[in-house]
Amino acid sequence: MLNKKIAILGGGPSGLAQLRAFEAARLAGNKNLPEIICYEKQNDIGGMWNYTWRTGLDKNGEPVHGSMYRYLWSNGPKECLEFADYTFDEHFGRAIPSYPPRAVLKDYILGRIDEEAIKKYIRFECPVRWVEYDDATEKFTVTVMNHKTGEQETDIFDYVVVATGHFSTPNMPYFKGVEDFPGRVLHAHDFRDALEFENKDVLMIGSSYSAEDIASQCYKYGAKSITISYRSEPIGYDWPDNMEERPLVTHFEGNVAYFKDGTSKAFDAIMMCTGYLFHFPFLPDELRLDTHNCMYPEHLYKGIFFHDNPKMIYLGMHDQYYTFNKLDVQAWYARDVILGDKAIPNAEERLADMKIWQDRHQALDGSDDQNIDFQADYILDLLATIDYPDFPVKAQGELFKQWLRDKEEDIMGFREKTYASTMTNTMATELPAPWLEIKDDSLESFMSLDFVEATVD
Amino acid sequence: MLNKKIAILGGGPSGLAQLRAFEAARLAGNKNLPEIICYEKQNDIGGMWNYTWRTGLDKNGEPVHGSMYRYLWSNGPKECLEFADYTFDEHFGRAIPSYPPRAVLKDYILGRIDEEAIKKYIRFECPVRWVEYDDATEKFTVTVMNHKTGEQETDIFDYVVVATGHFSTPNMPYFKGVEDFPGRVLHAHDFRDALEFENKDVLMIGSSYSAEDIASQCYKYGAKSITISYRSEPIGYDWPDNMEERPLVTHFEGNVAYFKDGTSKAFDAIMMCTGYLFHFPFLPDELRLDTHNCMYPEHLYKGIFFHDNPKMIYLGMHDQYYTFNKLDVQAWYARDVILGDKAIPNAEERLADMKIWQDRHQALDGSDDQNIDFQADYILDLLATIDYPDFPVKAQGELFKQWLRDKEEDIMGFREKTYASTMTNTMATELPAPWLEIKDDSLESFMSLDFVEATVD
Numbered sequence: 001m002l003n004k005k006i007a008i009l010g011g012g013p014s015g016l017a018q019l020r021a022f023e024a025a026r027l028a029g030n031k032n033l034p035e036i037i038c039y040e041k042q043n044d045i046g047g048m049w050n051y052t053w054r055t056g057l058d059k060n061g062e063p064v065h066g067s068m069y070r071y072l073w074s075n076g077p078k079e080c081l082e083f084a085d086y087t088f089d090e091h092f093g094r095a096i097p098s099y100p101p102r103a104v105l106k107d108y109i110l111g112r113i114d115e116e117a118i119k120k121y122i123r124f125e126c127p128v129r130w131v132e133y134d135d136a137t138e139k140f141t142v143t144v145m146n147h148k149t150g151e152q153e154t155d156i157f158d159y160v161v162v163a164t165g166h167f168s169t170p171n172m173p174y175f176k177g178v179e180d181f182p183g184r185v186l187h188a189h190d191f192r193d194a195l196e197f198e199n200k201d202v203l204m205i206g207s208s209y210s211a212e213d214i215a216s217q218c219y220k221y222g223a224k225s226i227t228i229s230y231r232s233e234p235i236g237y238d239w240p241d242n243m244e245e246r247p248l249v250t251h252f253e254g255n256v257a258y259f260k261d262g263t264s265k266a267f268d269a270i271m272m273c274t275g276y277l278f279h280f281p282f283l284p285d286e287l288r289l290d291t292h293n294c295m296y297p298e299h300l301y302k303g304i305f306f307h308d309n310p311k312m313i314y315l316g317m318h319d320q321y322y323t324f325n326k327l328d329v330q331a332w333y334a335r336d337v338i339l340g341d342k343a344i345p346n347a348e349e350r351l352a353d354m355k356i357w358q359d360r361h362q363a364l365d366g367s368d369d370q371n372i373d374f375q376a377d378y379i380l381d382l383l384a385t386i387d388y389p390d391f392p393v394k395a396q397g398e399l400f401k402q403w404l405r406d407k408e409e410d411i412m413g414f415r416e417k418t419y420a421s422t423m424t425n426t427m428a429t430e431l432p433a434p435w436l437e438i439k440d441d442s443l444e445s446f447m448s449l450d451f452v453e454a455t456v457d
Numbered sequence: 458m459l460n461k462k463i464a465i466l467g468g469g470p471s472g473l474a475q476l477r478a479f480e481a482a483r484l485a486g487n488k489n490l491p492e493i494i495c496y497e498k499q500n501d502i503g504g505m506w507n508y509t510w511r512t513g514l515d516k517n518g519e520p521v522h523g524s525m526y527r528y529l530w531s532n533g534p535k536e537c538l539e540f541a542d543y544t545f546d547e548h549f550g551r552a553i554p555s556y557p558p559r560a561v562l563k564d565y566i567l568g569r570i571d572e573e574a575i576k577k578y579i580r581f582e583c584p585v586r587w588v589e590y591d592d593a594t595e596k597f598t599v600t601v602m603n604h605k606t607g608e609q610e611t612d613i614f615d616y617v618v619v620a621t622g623h624f625s626t627p628n629m630p631y632f633k634g635v636e637d638f639p640g641r642v643l644h645a646h647d648f649r650d651a652l653e654f655e656n657k658d659v660l661m662i663g664s665s666y667s668a669e670d671i672a673s674q675c676y677k678y679g680a681k682s683i684t685i686s687y688r689s690e691p692i693g694y695d696w697p698d699n700m701e702e703r704p705l706v707t708h709f710e711g712n713v714a715y716f717k718d719g720t721s722k723a724f725d726a727i728m729m730c731t732g733y734l735f736h737f738p739f740l741p742d743e744l745r746l747d748t749h750n751c752m753y754p755e756h757l758y759k760g761i762f763f764h765d766n767p768k769m770i771y772l773g774m775h776d777q778y779y780t781f782n783k784l785d786v787q788a789w790y791a792r793d794v795i796l797g798d799k800a801i802p803n804a805e806e807r808l809a810d811m812k813i814w815q816d817r818h819q820a821l822d823g824s825d826d827q828n829i830d831f832q833a834d835y836i837l838d839l840l841a842t843i844d845y846p847d848f849p850v851k852a853q854g855e856l857f858k859q860w861l862r863d864k865e866e867d868i869m870g871f872r873e874k875t876y877a878s879t880m881t882n883t884m885a886t887e888l889p890a891p892w893l894e895i896k897d898d899s900l901e902s903f904m905s906l907d908f909v910e911a912t913v914d
Contacts, residue, residue: 053635053636055642055643056514056521056646057520057626057629059629059631060734061627061738062738130587152741152742169518170514172511172515173516178510179508179509182650182652183652184649184650185510185649187513193638193640193641195639196639196640277517277518281518281586281602282586285608
């Protein structure tokens with residue numbers, strides 16, 4: 001283990017999970033830890049959870065990482081993302097509702113971080129410029145731009161952990177005539193404040209989580225009408241009166257969108273909720289994962305280790321139901337490999353293992369329920385061999401399924417539902433008012449609400 | 458000259474000037490031309506002159522190059538940017554007004570390009586990922602991402618010509634409270650359509666050409682009010698009634714901006730016209746120009762050759778009055794050096810030459826008139842030793858001075874002025890209506906207007 005050195009690219013949830021995994025080993029008395037440098041593009045930890053008012057390029061001219069918007073609340077129950085080694089009870093000291101706003105969740109996510117201990121590993125405002133691997137020395141060369149000094153830094157590493165996320169680079173299709181649309185055309189990545197669309201007729205293209213959540217935000221903050229245009233299937237919720245779904249846009253003429261069903265409507269703004277690209281401009285072909293948002297990306301052994309070069313580690317590249325605790329499990333597993341406590345099998349065995357999971361996923365019907373079970377089993381497979389605290393993965397999976405049913409029942413009201421923690425059994429409290437009526441999403445404002453003890457059925 | 462190979466990074470006005478310079482040599486019978494590959498991020502030639510509806514990141518996830526907006530008209534007289542080897546008369550076959558819209562100017566700029574001959578040098582959708590220089594071999598290694606194939610390409614070159622422009626990466630300062638502003642906050646780079654701001658109270662920050670032009674656009678297309686906030690000096694034009702200038706913003710509270718003079722005003726949108734960063738994320742420190750928009754960037758011999766490595770060539774890095782013909786002169790000069798027809802002097806002599814120009818610029822009073830003369834002399838210095846057709850540089854400089862006076866006289870009407878070509882003496886025709894009333898800026902629409910023969914004073 002002598003003199004091993006690892007680079008972690010990104011200080012968001014994935015990168016922090018990796019740092020935390022090593023920190024846990026250090027606290028457990030491990031004396032043979034590698035040297036770690038974490039390079040972060042932003043000026044703070046938290047990745048996507050740092051709200052930024054900027055869009056497009058950041059103050060250093062780098063693509064803005066953040067896709068979060070004002071007034072964002074968790075779109076899934078907090079009980080499904082609870083860390084096994086740091087519960088909501090431990091953080092807040094009391095029960096809170098199941099769907100907190102962004103600032104509250106961020107407070108929790110960062111709450112378990114010993115910032116002093118963790119930040120000393122991180123170089124902020126250091127986007128990665130280029131990574132190379134030398135077959136002869138079996139080392140990586142990582143070059144970053146340190147915007148604080150205005151100079152680049154180059155260092156040599158034994159492992160590279162890619163923790164840069166995959167919700168930052170918009171996938172933005174072209175529709176005929178969109179170039180002449182006389183209003184704002186934006187991707188969900190650049191959406192910041194629903195108040196910009198107050199009293200406007202807004203067209204959302206796409207039927208992703210982004211589409212349904214941003215549509216709901218726009219409804220909540222007073223858009224005049226919201227039309228969601230879907231490619232294959234409508235989202236199908238029971239939307240309020242001024243919201244509707246239509247099939248895909250065929251083209252635009254001026255401010256009018258034409259849809260596949262022959263209908264048309266004039267709009268003030270177009271928002272494309274058309275997903276994200278996996279984008280690693282700092283990686284050469286031979287190290288670069290080429291995938292899309294799916295349940296089990298190809299070429300990643302255990303969903304983590306790049307098949308062509310297993311010292312190239314990718315965290316959080318799956319489509320996600322499970323989030324933070326899945327990242328933890330991946331990071332703990334990767335740590336054990338880096339520490340030499342676990343071996344990476346040979347190429348043939350890796351291929352065989354990946355094939356088992358790929359085949360298994362192929363056999364699913366594509367339903368959320370089956371995907372949730374699949375992801376739970378993936379997590380359990382990793383969890384079985386690491387010292388991360390056991391947690392009720394399957395029970396959280398059942399909560400995900402309940403969450404989907406709750407959304408089905410009331411898309412504008414599901415955030416008023418409450419669930420019990422699978423870790424502590426603490427029942428979440430109820431919001432004191434409907435979600436649609438609570439418009440201040442700040443940490444202070446939310447935590448000062450009079451939460452109501454949930455009535456048990 | 459055997460087997461020399463050059464990379465041109467960018468196929469906009471600068472890159473095209475370089476390609477055109479070599480093409481001119483080829484047409485003149487030169488048989489010893491280097492092999493040329495031009496890498497272009499977009500899918501067409503024209504650089505900034507390609508209007509794109511996209512903002513932020515492009516379809517390949519790369520930062521959008523374009524900062525052009527709909528309804529943009531030339532903000533300077535076309536007679537000041539006329540190519541010496543391709544006149545407006547030759548292109549249009551008749552006189553046209555002095556301030557044409559973007560599409561008309563683009564048609565002219567690309568008109569002299571033999572697209573078939575030129576495009577064979579260009580690889581489109583190939584943003585540059587990384588450039589290295591090997592002191593031992595004295596060659597550059599250039600790696601690009603070919604988004605058409607999904608694979609990277611790496612090649613070795615004797616010279617690299619950086620022609621990527623410097624109006625693509627926003628400089629975006631922070632103002633206290635801007636993160637809570639409940640409306641759109643954008644940089645001029647992301648401005649596309651003034652109609653988005655119809656009936657809105659718009660705050661522009663900055664007193665650049667962008668600020669004055671976008672403010673004028675917003676006025677023309679019906680903004681309710683426009684407030685321009687300046688750092689040091691107001692632009693000072695005689696603005697229409699619903700436009701005004703105020704000193705710098707100190708902070709925001711909600712939708713209200715507070716200014717240094719103690720006043721405040723509520724706004725619907727904030728547009729920062731705060732300039733651009735020189736941004737070369739694909740270059741290592743030892744090859745990277747570190748400058749800002751100024752009349753004579755440091756470390757560039759003849760304003761072209763990077764002092765630390767003169768085989769690293771930068772085009773168009775000056776702040777500009779002169780534009781296309783200055784790029785031509787730089788490109789012709791660089792071509793002669795690459796062809797071995799001109800020598801690059803030793804470091805000491807280069808430093809001495811740069812110092813002469815720097816000192817001379819230091820001694821100026823900063824006025825437009827003196828800067829114009831300075832840039833004219835810079836062009837004449839290069840022009841004296843190349844075979845680019847002579848053109849009346851000083852006479853064009855006088856036109857620039859006249860243009861500034863015309864703007865002073867009537868900021869909303871100066872585009873109705875006409876000037877004579879310094880190349881052909883052809884007098885521009887007059888617009889048939891005030892600029893404020895001509896709202897269709899397409900090539901077809903503009904060219905079908907009944908231009909009026911200018912009355913000679």
